[in-house]
Amino acid sequence: MSQVPNEPVANRPPVTADVSPLTHLNRLKTLAVEWRAYTMLVALAAIWIFFHYLTGGVFLSARNFSNLMLQTSVTGVLAVGMLMVIIAGQIDLSVGSLVGLTGGISAAVLTWLGWGLVPSLIAAVVVGLLISSFQGLLVAYANIPAFIVTLGGLLAWRGAILGISKGKTIPISNQLYRSIGQCFVARYAGWALAVAAVLAVALLVIQRSRARVRHGLSSLGWGRLVWQIAVPSVVILAFVHVLNSYAGVPIPVMILLVVALAGVVVTQNTTFGRYLYAIGGNPDAARLSGISLRKHILAVFCLMGTLAGVASVIYTARVASASPDAGNLLELDAIAACVIGGTSLMGGRGTVFGAIVGALIMASLDNGMSLKSVEPYVQYLVKGAVLVTAVGFDMLGRRRG
Amino acid sequence: MMTTKADAPLLEMRNITKAFPGVRALDGVSLDLYGGEVHALVGENGAGKSTLMKVLSGVYPYPEYGGEILIDGELRRFSHIREAEEAGIAIVYQELSLVKDMAVGENIFLGREPRRFGFVSWEELYRRTGQLLSDLHLTIDPRTPVRNLGIGQQQLVEIAKALSQNARILVLDEPTAALTDGEVDTLVKILGSLRERGVGMIYISHKLGEVFRLSDRITVLRDGRTVGTQPTTELDEQRVIALMVGREVGDLFPKATHQPGETVFEARNITAEDPNVPGKLLVNRVSFAVKRGEVLGIAGLMGSGRSELLMAIFGAYAGRVRGETVVEGKQVRITSPGDAINYGIGFVTEDRKRFGLVLDQTILHNMTLASLPRVSGRIMTNREVEAAACERMSRDLRVKARNVDTVAGTLSGGNQQKVVLGKWLLTRPRVLFLDEPTRGIDVGAKQEIYAEINRLAREGLAIVLVSSELPEVLGLSDRVLVLHEGVVTGEFARTEATPEAVMSCATGHTSRAA
Numbered sequence: 044m045s046q047v048p049n050e051p052v053a054n055r056p057p058v059t060a061d062v063s064p065l066t067h068l069n070r071l072k073t074l075a076v077e078w079r080a081y082t083m084l085v086a087l088a089a090i091w092i093f094f095h096y097l098t099g100g101v102f103l104s105a106r107n108f109s110n111l112m113l114q115t116s117v118t119g120v121l122a123v124g125m126l127m128v129i130i131a132g133q134i135d136l137s138v139g140s141l142v143g144l145t146g147g148i149s150a151a152v153l154t155w156l157g158w159g160l161v162p163s164l165i166a167a168v169v170v171g172l173l174i175s176s177f178q179g180l181l182v183a184y185a186n187i188p189a190f191i192v193t194l195g196g197l198l199a200w201r202g203a204i205l206g207i208s209k210g211k212t213i214p215i216s217n218q219l220y221r222s223i224g225q226c227f228v229a230r231y232a233g234w235a236l237a238v239a240a241v242l243a244v245a246l247l248v249i250q251r252s253r254a255r256v257r258h259g260l261s262s263l264g265w266g267r268l269v270w271q272i273a274v275p276s277v278v279i280l281a282f283v284h285v286l287n288s289y290a291g292v293p294i295p296v297m298i299l300l301v302v303a304l305a306g307v308v309v310t311q312n313t314t315f316g317r318y319l320y321a322i323g324g325n326p327d328a329a330r331l332s333g334i335s336l337r338k339h340i341l342a343v344f345c346l347m348g349t350l351a352g353v354a355s356v357i358y359t360a361r362v363a364s365a366s367p368d369a370g371n372l373l374e375l376d377a378i379a380a381c382v383i384g385g386t387s388l389m390g391g392r393g394t395v396f397g398a399i400v401g402a403l404i405m406a407s408l409d410n411g412m413s414l415k416s417v418e419p420y421v422q423y424l425v426k427g428a429v430l431v432t433a434v435g436f437d438m439l440g441r442r443r444g
Numbered sequence: 445m446m447t448t449k450a451d452a453p454l455l456e457m458r459n460i461t462k463a464f465p466g467v468r469a470l471d472g473v474s475l476d477l478y479g480g481e482v483h484a485l486v487g488e489n490g491a492g493k494s495t496l497m498k499v500l501s502g503v504y505p506y507p508e509y510g511g512e513i514l515i516d517g518e519l520r521r522f523s524h525i526r527e528a529e530e531a532g533i534a535i536v537y538q539e540l541s542l543v544k545d546m547a548v549g550e551n552i553f554l555g556r557e558p559r560r561f562g563f564v565s566w567e568e569l570y571r572r573t574g575q576l577l578s579d580l581h582l583t584i585d586p587r588t589p590v591r592n593l594g595i596g597q598q599q600l601v602e603i604a605k606a607l608s609q610n611a612r613i614l615v616l617d618e619p620t621a622a623l624t625d626g627e628v629d630t631l632v633k634i635l636g637s638l639r640e641r642g643v644g645m646i647y648i649s650h651k652l653g654e655v656f657r658l659s660d661r662i663t664v665l666r667d668g669r670t671v672g673t674q675p676t677t678e679l680d681e682q683r684v685i686a687l688m689v690g691r692e693v694g695d696l697f698p699k700a701t702h703q704p705g706e707t708v709f710e711a712r713n714i715t716a717e718d719p720n721v722p723g724k725l726l727v728n729r730v731s732f733a734v735k736r737g738e739v740l741g742i743a744g745l746m747g748s749g750r751s752e753l754l755m756a757i758f759g760a761y762a763g764r765v766r767g768e769t770v771v772e773g774k775q776v777r778i779t780s781p782g783d784a785i786n787y788g789i790g791f792v793t794e795d796r797k798r799f800g801l802v803l804d805q806t807i808l809h810n811m812t813l814a815s816l817p818r819v820s821g822r823i824m825t826n827r828e829v830e831a832a833a834c835e836r837m838s839r840d841l842r843v844k845a846r847n848v849d850t851v852a853g854t855l856s857g858g859n860q861q862k863v864v865l866g867k868w869l870l871t872r873p874r875v876l877f878l879d880e881p882t883r884g885i886d887v888g889a890k891q892e893i894y895a896e897i898n899r900l901a902r903e904g905l906a907i908v909l910v911s912s913e914l915p916e917v918l919g920l921s922d923r924v925l926v927l928h929e930g931v932v933t934g935e936f937a938r939t940e941a942t943p944e945a946v947m948s949c950a951t952g953h954t955s956r957a958a
Binding site: 251 | 799820821824827
């Protein structure tokens with residue numbers, strides 16, 4: 044009932060570099076923003092340790108870790124696409140149904156039409172792309188809110204797959220197709236890739252540091268340079284080591300890594316990604332800066348649909364069949380992953396890293412609770428509570444920051 | 445009124461201090477207010493005006509601040525906004541807090557609706573609203589949705605809302621920022637009648653002309669301290685500005701003589717239709733040309749179509765647009781801001797928070813937004829190249845921030861405006877549109893922006909300047925175009941442009957050609 048509006052930004056004390064002692068406060072604030080993504084990493088570690096202890100050392104065993112990563116892969120691929128959609132201030136509720144439909148079509152092309160492996164893979168991706176571009180057109184050019192268009196999609200595409208499959212599950216017998224979801228990268232190849240990745244990281248960091256100096260920017264110093272190379276290297280090597288001590292890096296995990304890496308590059312290192320953040324953050328300012336909102340919104344939906352196609356292949360291959368209810372509620376997992384990872388549903392804020400951590404948290408809860416044979420109804424309750432709690436903490440931190 | 449003035453002050457704030465982590469926002473500020481007095485509070489952004497008002501209104505409850513607040517000579521300690529309201533303190537904020545889709549009456553009594561048998565008594569509500577509005581000589585229908593009112597009228601409704609709570613101490617935070625001259629006159633009348641009712645008013649404004657016109661006394665704040673309180677009649681604008689910035693300011697508008705070169709940009713017969721009212725022309729056959737190194741000022745009252753004209757040329761206008769644009773002798777078709785940027789038009793839009801900046805993002809990301817393919821890379825961005833360009837621009841414009849990774853929303857208004865200016869300079873424009881480039885920023889930053897405008901013109905940029913502050917238009921422009929209701933009513937060379945002559949055209953009183 045009080046009539047005090049939100050504090051106008053102009054009335055906040057100004058931040059002035061050389062004059063005001065506020066500088067220090069501001070530095071803390073920026074740090075807080077950066078650390079928000081890492082708090083979720085800490086939460087993830089806590090969940091892992093908790094389940095590890097609870098399951099008597101089973102949870103973090105190489106075998107279960109491999110399983111956990113596998114479980115993350117489908118949600119993770121979708122979360123990368125969803126992240127870009129949400130950053131641009133949109134939403135896509137249709138991806139679960141889209142995974143069901145594209146997976147079903149892919150299986151139908153392979154098993155019923157007998158067109159072979161490559162056409163069936165292409166079918167999944169192309170159908171995903173076409174359908175989402177249709178949805179994107181409706182959002183961007185017909186000005187129908189994304190929530191409505193994709194809610195319609197959620198219903199319609201589920202109906203489509205029920206109609207196409209006539210309610211039946213389509214089996215996959217093609218070994219190559221199945222291997223996409225069930226096979227592992229050979230151990231030596233895994234190591235080779237890990238070493239290549241470490242070298243690439245080192246090269247990139249050194250190159251950027253040189254570029255900074257070349258453009259007259261202050262150099263970062265040796266300590267930070269070593270740190271920037273060492274941390275990712277240790278993570279990469281440890282990751283491959285653990286997975287190799289079971290059966291190697293699962294193919295779906297490889298796919299997720301590639302998608303996530305591409306997602307990082309797109310969001311952080313391309314003009315396209317930068318525009319997505321601007322469009323979600325302030326559409327008016329973006330438009331007046333010469334950015335075509337329509338093209339970018341259409342494009343981001345296309346990306347989402349393509350990734351839904353990719354995810355459907357992994358999903359179908361893993362279970363070696365396409366059932367008409369495949370992918371049900373996956374859109375909510377993907378959205379939850381983004382939000383847990385610090386993405387703002389208002390648009391303009393979020394990272395691929397956060398979304399992947401979010402996907403890992405969701406998958407870890409699933410996996411851990413299944414190991415302890417927690418009843419399904421409790422699993423739903425816990426996942427719901429975690430989602431709301433994560434965002435609650437985020438809001439609390441944001442208000443204080 | 446003299447009778448009340450002799451009594452104890454209505455409000456006394458003694459030695460108020462307020463600290464935020466790492467900074468003292470208020471450092472022993474004192475202020476007193478008598479019934480029937482208009483007490484102006486001026487100071488640069490960040491001087492502590494808003495903080496002081498938040499202490500008064502209970503936003504920062506006791507004991508978060510130091511010092512004493514006395515009302516009618518009695519010590520008060522507000523622990524909640526509600527208590528301050530009950531003590532008769534009301535604040536009309538610069539940014540409106542009305543619910544757009546609710547009627548005027550609903551807004552005024554929001555949360556305090558008159559009730560009968562537990563249900564809202566709408567008749568009573570609208571009757572009382574009508575009474576309240578007519579007391580203020582406002583002809584606004586209490587049942588109109590706020591959305592349908594102009595921004596100025598909304599501001600007046602805010603004032604009515606404050607008064608409906610029987611406010612005895614009324615704080616007006618930049619009340620005229622959005623008002624047309626007619627509305628300012630209404631406001632002046634309202635303040636006059638409130639004065640007679642014995643309401644004490646604290647008036648915060650950057651517009652010194654108004655401050656001198658309206659106030660009885662002026663208190664100047666600087667860096668969280670009171671620099672002085674004096675009767676308005678004993679001060680003049682130069683003196684107040686000097687007190688605000690802590691140094692004697694020379695001429696605010698250093699007369700720079702530019703040597704205009706060849707014509708860079710020409711607009712012919714620009715016509716723009718109101719997107720909501722088909723057939724209504726907000727801009728009607730407006731033509732102008734601007735030369736290299738020339739500053740063309742566009743004066744006009746609110747609603748004269750100034751911003752619409754620029755938006756229409758820039759390809760960013762929602763309604764139908766007709767007319768021709770010529771860039772460096774070649775006729776071009778501009779259908780989107782992207783086209784305009786490609787043809788070398790830059791546009792520092794009004795309302796930097798709404799149109800200019802992505803507030804959540806860094807200075808770097810904001811500054812390069814309009815020029816990313818050129819500054820950074822067509823497909824891939826290059827962080828180092830971008831940062832270098834951005835740091836250079838920040839240095840040139842003297843943006844005060846820790847580094848280019850500072851989030852734009854945390855900057856002061858003046859620095860935000862510099863970031864927007866930098867964004868457009870990075871597009872390397874041939875002609876630069878400036879729409880209200882100094883609105884709501886402090887005097888120091890204003891001066892820097894004026895100097896920058898002069899420097900850019902000297903370097904050969906063609907500049908079109910729109911401002912509702914007449915001294916700004918007259919002080920900076922080589923030529924002044926005057927708009928009234930979408931039509932050009934006058935054109936003046938610098939030497940002929942007197943405030944009286946321009947204002948006469950702007951009000952549609954006279955019209956003349958150069």
